[in-house]
Amino acid sequence: MVVPSGPAFQYLKVKTHLREGIASGRWRPGERLPSEAELTEAFGVSRMTVNRALRELHQEGMVERVQGVGSFVAQLHRIASTLTVRDVHDEIAARGHQHEAQVHLLEEVAATEAQAAEFQLQPGARLFHSIIVHRDNGVAVQCEDRLVNPACAPDYQAQDFTQVTPTHYLLEVAPLSEARYTIEAQRPSPLEAKLLGMPRGEPCLVVRRCTLSLGQVVTVVRLVHPGGRWMLQGSFQA
Amino acid sequence: MVVPSGPAFQYLKVKTHLREGIASGRWRPGERLPSEAELTEAFGVSRMTVNRALRELHQEGMVERVQGVGSFVAQLHRIASTLTVRDVHDEIAARGHQHEAQVHLLEEVAATEAQAAEFQLQPGARLFHSIIVHRDNGVAVQCEDRLVNPACAPDYQAQDFTQVTPTHYLLEVAPLSEARYTIEAQRPSPLEAKLLGMPRGEPCLVVRRCTLSLGQVVTVVRLVHPGGRWMLQGSFQA
DNA sequence: CAGTGGTCTAGACCACTTG
DNA sequence: AAGTGGTCTAGACCACTGA
Structure with a gap:
């Protein structure tokens, strides 16, 4: 047969x-x-x-x-789970809630030594810098402090980030090839506490993510979430 | 050819x-x-x-x-990254550090209504309960508060958890089939703060994980990490 | 209808490990 | 030498889609 x-x-x-x-x-x-x-x-x-x-x-x-x-x-010692870090907008929309974004800063800066090293650029090189607060039904849930490599997204400063999130925009113009991140608990900075409307002493969930495209560092972002208002979830099968 | x-x-x-x-x-x-x-x-x-x-x-x-x-x-909106939640012992050993575990509690309790629901058991059913503090070169980095289903690990109370971590032991006796978890930032409970030797107000990274084997809930654990001493890391390719 | 992906076969050659 | 997994072929039938 x-x-x-x-x-x-x-x-x-x-x-x-x-x-x-x-x-x-x-x-x-x-x-x-x-x-x-x-x-x-x-x-x-x-x-x-x-x-x-x-x-x-x-x-x-x-x-x-x-x-x-x-x-x-296999020796299943490690629990390697798939953590989905989605775009804030999608995450909020998926709950049927209203997403709002407030642009608090959108500027061009000169890279410090540490920043230049992370972006594999010369100290003093131009970088775009944005600070945006995201709200879920009016409640501030994320403060997004982002640096962007102009070589990957030259028109970054011309975007209207109240309509499209930087994450979404950057994925369009610079296809993601690699990302590295850390997750930790911290107190917010004074500015972050003010922007998020939370006490200085409250814990925050801080995600720091470095995204690469074609071997170039596209963007480094610090996402600060008030402890009681945001949580990462995930699951693992097999 | x-x-x-x-x-x-x-x-x-x-x-x-x-x-x-x-x-x-x-x-x-x-x-x-x-x-x-x-x-x-x-x-x-x-x-x-x-x-x-x-x-x-x-x-x-x-x-x-x-x-x-x-x-x-594919529309690469979501960044689905593989977060590796490894056994504390392995994680500490991998850095070349010394791991110590201190068993602060190892008892049998009657399930509250909420606990019973999570374990799919009757309220009042027996559960094992342990609290263990893990140290990295003498520094407390994790407080592990765990409930265990006796049906899956009847000999849980007889183990020496200063030698083998509960995670390791449970994976041996009850092969992992599924896990769900949440990650958030919180203040430690008074007991946790005391056991970890940290101020009450300091933020903590809290992982809560529910592990299943063959459709049965094996264990529910709360892992509390002092903010400045522990961090989750991950990366994502493609 | 033609074109697509989803699955499957019964062979094949190769690199590697072990006795 | 025998057994293992790693890869590959040149076909095949099927379910599904869209014109």
């Missing part, structure tokens, strides 16, 4: 079988799984199909594979 | 070509990419190879595919 019964999602059958065996503890972490040849025989499918199942489980971090040796249940 | 030159990682050539075209803006977000047939011809490879390249780009969130229509450059 050529194709026995058409697409029956055979690779999913194999994948599910292995996933359930791992989840149920039938195969313990570090233990060896059946070889591709064994699974090929057991399921009566081609090796490519078994290979895809195992490859995807590997990509999902559930299985480790060693050429010439075999496939093994 | 059967195989022209052995593994030359053809699917990577196709993948790289598309990835660079997207990153360089040659294909804009929403724009249509060449069909599998066109790529098959252009690269002189089989369709399976092209298919793998496109499928992986789709799995990475860079390409959207619609059956019967075509493949398109």
